[in-house]
Every structure is written in C-alpha cells, then in structure tokens.
Amino acid sequence: MSDCTNELEREVARLRKVNQVLMDRVERSVDKSGSDFGLFEHNILLQKHVEARTAELGKLQNDLYQAQKMEAVGILAGGVAHDFNNLLHVMRGNIELLARDMSIGSQGRERLKAVIRSQDRAAELVRQLLLFSRKAESCKVAVDVNREAREVVRMLERTIPKMVSLELHLAPKIGPVSGDPVQIEQVLLNLINNAVDAMPEGGRLVVETSSVDLDQDFVQLHADAVAGPHVLLTVTDTGCGMDSATLKHVFDPFFTTKGVGQGTGLGLASVYGIVKGHGGHIHCCSESGRGATFRIYLPVADPVEETPKDQEPEPPLRGGGExxxxxxxxxxxxxxxxxxxxxxxxxxxxxxxxxxxxxxxxxxxxxxxxxxxxxxxxxxxxxxxxxxxxxxxxxxxxxxxxxxxxxxxxxxxxxxxxxxxxxxxxxxxxxxxxxxxxxxxxxxxxxxxxxxxxx
Ligand SMILES: Nc1ncnc2c1ncn2[C@@H]1O[C@H](COP(=O)(O)OP(=O)(O)OP(=O)(O)O)[C@@H](O)[C@H]1O
Ligand SMILES: [Mg+2]
Incomplete structure (x- = not known):
C-alpha cells in the first residue's frame, strides 16, 4: 500500500521536474532571440505532457484505491474464513468419528454422507476466501508455468465443449517461478473455466506463456508491479466479454453475473489473491462482445532460493502406542x-x-x-x-x-x-x-x- 503512495509521490516530483525543465527552455528561448519565438510550441508541448501525466496519475490513483479496497475486504474475508475453518474442522472430525460407528445403520450413514458433501462445499468456499485474503498456507517451490499449463489443459481437454478450440502457445524457454504449483493450477483452472462459460456458442481459447522484462515505464503505470524478469501467462477468449461496470468489479469476492448456484464469484478473487501472494501483477482487458484477455505477470525466481518438491507422503499407518x-x-x-x-x-x-x-x-x-x-x-x-x-x-x-x-x-x-x-x-x-x-x-x-x- 505504502509502495503505491510512494509511487504517486515520486510521480508528482518527476512531473514537477519535467515542468521545470520545460519552463527553463521557454525562458532560454525568449532570452536568446529577444522575442517569444518558440514559446507557443513549448507551451503546447508542456500542456500535452501535463495532460498525459495527469491521466497516468489518475490511473495510479485508481489502482491505489482498488488495492486499498481489496486489502480491506481481504482482511475481513480472511478473519471470517479463519473462524469458519476452525468450526468446520470440529464438525468434520466429529462426523468422521461418527461415521466409524457401525451402529448408526445405513440410513444414518446416508445422512452423514450428505452432511459431509455440504461440508466439503463449505470447506471449498473457505479455502477460496483464504486464497483471496492470502491467508492460505502455501508451499513455494520452483514452478515451471509451462508444465502447469500443459497439465491443466490435459486435465480439462475432455470436459471442455467441442465448440471451444483450446490452443496452447508456450514459449520454449521461460524461467522458473517461485510458487505453489497447486495455486498456479488453480489460477489456470479458474481463468479457463470462466473463458469457457463466456463462450456458450463456442469460440477460441488461447493459453500463452512468454518471458518479459518489466521496465520502469511499466512499473510507473502499474503501481503493484516490480521491475525485472517475469513469466507472462495470458489467457484469451473470444467470448461475450465484459462492459466497464463488470470489469471494475471482476476481482471482487462474491461478484458474479452468473445465476444462483452457477457461480460463487470467488474464482477471480482467489486468482487475484494467489497472484498477489506470488508477488505478481494481474490485468484484465475486455470489452462487451469482444472477448477477454487476462494477463498475469509472475516474477522469475532466484534459482538459488528454490528447494525441490517434497516426496509424496508414505501411505498411512496406525499408531504404535507412542x-x-x-x-x-x-x-x-x-x-x-x-x-x-x-x-x-x-x-x-x-x-x-x-x-x-x-x-x-x-x-x-x-x-x-x-x-x-x-x-x-x-x-x-x-x-x-x-x-x-x-x-x-x-x-x-x-x-x-x-x-x-x-x-x-x-x-x-x-x-x-x-x-x-x-x-x-x-x-x-x-x-x-x-x-x-x-x-x-x-x-x-x-x-x-x-x-x-x-x-
Ligand atoms: N473470460 C470472461 N469473459 C467474460 N466475463 C468474465 C470472464 N471471466 C470472468 N468474467 C466475469 O467476472 C465474473 C466473476 O468471475 P469469477 O470467476 O470471480 O466468478 P464466477 O465465474 O461468476 O463464479 P465461480 O468462479 O465461483 O464459479 C463472472 O461472473 C463474469 O461476469
Ligand atoms: Mg469463475
């Protein structure tokens, strides 16, 4: 948050400096010729520059407001989710113990199964809220985003409707990202599912990766981005797209345009939380009727810091009296x-x-x-x-x-x-x-x- 404020302050200082330089030039041109030759051109230039920078500052201010809003909502959501998590934990455990009791009969067992199913759904909601608020525990390892993309596409290929053509354009050499592979998978799943939902009549869905080096110009325009090498993951569809009102709320938790029971509105909120939790930047570009493009920038990891993925746990064994x-x-x-x-x-x-x-x-x-x-x-x-x-x-x-x-x-x-x-x-x-x-x-x-x- 303070980074955004600092960014704005730096921009204002920079703008003042640019103005000063231009004013100096104006003064010099008047002095040299003894007339106001060139003053008009300098004024126009100055005006254009001020307008452009004011627009950029306006955007940065808006970003800052958005980030503050998301952080406040995240704190609230995280608190609620944490308490719910504990309650669910007690419920789940007691039901599992009850299910082990052979005397409850088949009808009782069916009822317990229904409770467990609802609990699983509740746990999934809580998990997404924890992801959004960045309070979910994560295990960061060196992740190859290409591999995750291939894996998710392979998983979804059979379930995606035939009218949707899914293309995978992967850059051959991208750096590793320090991330939680399960969370990166979650990002891809949510973006692809949304794209499919946006194309009920079919269309084109492209998942793309590339390497980009974010420079100071980019960072100046995107308050939460950091300069340096990044993996850019882009998911583009040719679906219904979004109007500006929808676009404004797209990452808000519980914002959905889908019918009751069709969407929770937590998909993109968790994507947002995951990307932020990975030190990344997410941007959505869309217009009504013209498809949507989600761009996710994930910083390339310092390979020295990475640890290999741990082994799968051994199959469970009973307690030995310890x-x-x-x-x-x-x-x-x-x-x-x-x-x-x-x-x-x-x-x-x-x-x-x-x-x-x-x-x-x-x-x-x-x-x-x-x-x-x-x-x-x-x-x-x-x-x-x-x-x-x-x-x-x-x-x-x-x-x-x-x-x-x-x-x-x-x-x-x-x-x-x-x-x-x-x-x-x-x-x-x-x-x-x-x-x-x-x-x-x-x-x-x-x-x-x-x-x-x-x-
Ligand atoms: N690719 C897209 N094209 C058009 N609209 C989109 C796209 N992705 C998201 N949206 C809009 O953003 C809203 C929020 O998306 P989000 O993934 O957070 O929730 P959801 O898809 O509605 O529900 P859930 O993900 O929980 O099933 C969607 O309801 C939809 O209006
Ligand atoms: Mg969704």
Missing part, C-alpha cells in the same frame, strides 16, 4: 484430536496453551514422542512455545497444525525446527498419515528431511 502432546486452545478441536489420535492407537496428553505445553513437557519429557502444536493461540502463542520446546530439547519432534498463516507463519515455524506441518481442517486419515510420517521420518538423516520440513 505418546502425543496435543496443544490447542480451542477445547472442541483439542477433544476431537485427542479422541481421533486415541482411536488410532496413540496415548494423548492434551493442553490448552503454550505455557501448559512447556509444563507438560518438563514433567513427561521422556515419554513424549511428538508434540502437535497449534500456532495461533493466546498467551505465549505457538511460535514462542516452539522455540522454548526446542531450547529444552533440540531433537523434540513438533508437528505444526495451523488453519492459516498471515505471512507464512507455518513456514517460519518449519524453518525454525518443526518437523512437519498440517493445514486445518484436515481429514483424520491425513492427520494419521502425517503423524506417522513425522514420527517415522524425523531426524537429520531421514529421507526427504530438509529445513522446510515435510508437507
């Missing part, structure tokens, strides 16, 4: 997790804060095999608790469980020594698999071990 210390301030989540882990064959100690966790660790240290730690807790909180635990025992096996992360908090925790991360809401079998994986694979010599932990 003791797990569960730390969560939400009583429902704590109880649910305790029940689920006990059901899997683990012994569980449950505590509601970082302070209690340290206390329990002091008392039961030799018997504790793993600590399942929530990050967002009042009091000392998860991060400090993690630091203290590792201070007491650098080999302590800590698995982070977190619903969201404002600025990659979970990643930070992994970097500071946690052995793994699991996002809430998780399925019980995911928890089982992750706990088993961390218990079996923890230790510096373990396969797949790295400072980013196991995802």
């Amino acid at each position: 003791t797990i210390l569960v730390v969560d301030d939400e009583a429902d989540i704590l109880e649910l997790t305790r029940e689920a882990l006990e059901d899997m064959g683990f012994t569980v100690l449950g505590v509601a804060s970082g302070e209690e966790a340290l206390d329990a660790f002091h008392k039961h240290r030799p018997t504790i095999d793993l600590i399942l730690l929530d990050l967002n807790m009042p009091g000392m909180g998860g991060h400090k608790c993690l630091r203290e635990l590792l201070h007491l025992d650098p080999a302590a096996c800590v698995l982070i469980a977190s619903g969201y992360s404002a600025h990659g908090q979970a990643k930070q925790a992994l970097a500071s020594g946690a052995k793994g991360y699991i996002g809430k809401p998780y399925r019980l079998r995911e928890l089982e698999a992750k706990v088993r994986e961390v218990l079996d694979y923890s230790g510096p010599d373990a396969p797949g071990w790295g400072h980013t932990g196991h995802f």
Whole structure:
C-alpha cells in the first residue's frame, strides 16, 4: 500500500521536474532571440505532457484505491474464513468419528454422507476466501508455468465443449517461478473455466506463456508491479466479454453475473489473491462482445532460493502406542484430536496453551514422542512455545497444525525446527498419515528431511 503512495509521490516530483525543465527552455528561448519565438510550441508541448501525466496519475490513483479496497475486504474475508475453518474442522472430525460407528445403520450413514458433501462445499468456499485474503498456507517451490499449463489443459481437454478450440502457445524457454504449483493450477483452472462459460456458442481459447522484462515505464503505470524478469501467462477468449461496470468489479469476492448456484464469484478473487501472494501483477482487458484477455505477470525466481518438491507422503499407518502432546486452545478441536489420535492407537496428553505445553513437557519429557502444536493461540502463542520446546530439547519432534498463516507463519515455524506441518481442517486419515510420517521420518538423516520440513 505504502509502495503505491510512494509511487504517486515520486510521480508528482518527476512531473514537477519535467515542468521545470520545460519552463527553463521557454525562458532560454525568449532570452536568446529577444522575442517569444518558440514559446507557443513549448507551451503546447508542456500542456500535452501535463495532460498525459495527469491521466497516468489518475490511473495510479485508481489502482491505489482498488488495492486499498481489496486489502480491506481481504482482511475481513480472511478473519471470517479463519473462524469458519476452525468450526468446520470440529464438525468434520466429529462426523468422521461418527461415521466409524457401525451402529448408526445405513440410513444414518446416508445422512452423514450428505452432511459431509455440504461440508466439503463449505470447506471449498473457505479455502477460496483464504486464497483471496492470502491467508492460505502455501508451499513455494520452483514452478515451471509451462508444465502447469500443459497439465491443466490435459486435465480439462475432455470436459471442455467441442465448440471451444483450446490452443496452447508456450514459449520454449521461460524461467522458473517461485510458487505453489497447486495455486498456479488453480489460477489456470479458474481463468479457463470462466473463458469457457463466456463462450456458450463456442469460440477460441488461447493459453500463452512468454518471458518479459518489466521496465520502469511499466512499473510507473502499474503501481503493484516490480521491475525485472517475469513469466507472462495470458489467457484469451473470444467470448461475450465484459462492459466497464463488470470489469471494475471482476476481482471482487462474491461478484458474479452468473445465476444462483452457477457461480460463487470467488474464482477471480482467489486468482487475484494467489497472484498477489506470488508477488505478481494481474490485468484484465475486455470489452462487451469482444472477448477477454487476462494477463498475469509472475516474477522469475532466484534459482538459488528454490528447494525441490517434497516426496509424496508414505501411505498411512496406525499408531504404535507412542505418546502425543496435543496443544490447542480451542477445547472442541483439542477433544476431537485427542479422541481421533486415541482411536488410532496413540496415548494423548492434551493442553490448552503454550505455557501448559512447556509444563507438560518438563514433567513427561521422556515419554513424549511428538508434540502437535497449534500456532495461533493466546498467551505465549505457538511460535514462542516452539522455540522454548526446542531450547529444552533440540531433537523434540513438533508437528505444526495451523488453519492459516498471515505471512507464512507455518513456514517460519518449519524453518525454525518443526518437523512437519498440517493445514486445518484436515481429514483424520491425513492427520494419521502425517503423524506417522513425522514420527517415522524425523531426524537429520531421514529421507526427504530438509529445513522446510515435510508437507
Ligand atoms: N473470460 C470472461 N469473459 C467474460 N466475463 C468474465 C470472464 N471471466 C470472468 N468474467 C466475469 O467476472 C465474473 C466473476 O468471475 P469469477 O470467476 O470471480 O466468478 P464466477 O465465474 O461468476 O463464479 P465461480 O468462479 O465461483 O464459479 C463472472 O461472473 C463474469 O461476469
Ligand atoms: Mg469463475
């Protein structure tokens, strides 16, 4: 946000300087000839320059307003989504435990399935809101956008209507992007689905990649863009296009022109959040009846910073009687997790804060095999608790469980020594698999071990 304001201030300063130079020239031309020869031309030039720069400033101001609006809505949406995520987590876990109860009968089981289906839809909405507000945890690796584009097109080819011709124009050499492959896939899926929806009678859909070097001129006109090498991903369609009123709200969450039950209006909002979360820039160009073009600029990664994609987790195994210390301030989540882990064959100690966790660790240290730690807790909180635990025992096996992360908090925790991360809401079998994986694979010599932990 402050970048945009600085940008505007720099522009105003630059404009003043340009005016000064032109005024100097005017004065010099009057002095030399002793007349006002050339003054008229200089005035015209000055006027044109001022007009052009005023228009650019107006655009920048509008961008700034848009960015502020999106940030405010993002904070609200992120807060709501975070609380919903926790509620869903408790609901899902209890229903999964209920479904394991053989005495509920087939009718009860059918009802539970319907609840689980609705919950899955609710979880998907929450996930998109977290993506929009950039609070979704992400795992950044070196991503080849070409490969993701090929993969998504291969996935969609069979489902896209025959009247839509889908073309893939990929530049042979593009740099890697530091990104979350699942999120990049999500961007492509949303843009392609929208393009298909915009062409009910058929048309042409082109997915294109290229390498571009964004220069200062581009950055001056697009407040949130940064200069340097980028991968440009373009999705163009020849569909119905958008009028200026639609275009203005296209990235707003819940903005949709589709009928009830047809669209949530979260597709482009999550695309926007993902692009911003990748340090990129997105731009949409469209006119009513003339198709639409979405351009996404993603900065090329510094290859040194990248880590290879982690291995797929091992298939889940049952608990082997190990003791797990569960730390969560939400009583429902704590109880649910305790029940689920006990059901899997683990012994569980449950505590509601970082302070209690340290206390329990002091008392039961030799018997504790793993600590399942929530990050967002009042009091000392998860991060400090993690630091203290590792201070007491650098080999302590800590698995982070977190619903969201404002600025990659979970990643930070992994970097500071946690052995793994699991996002809430998780399925019980995911928890089982992750706990088993961390218990079996923890230790510096373990396969797949790295400072980013196991995802
Ligand atoms: N390629 C396109 N051509 C024309 N209009 C578009 C295009 N992409 C998006 N839009 C417009 O932007 C609106 C918002 O798009 P968005 O993807 O956010 O939500 P949605 O597609 O309506 O719903 P959802 O993505 O949740 O199914 C759409 O309803 C549509 O009016
Ligand atoms: Mg959509």
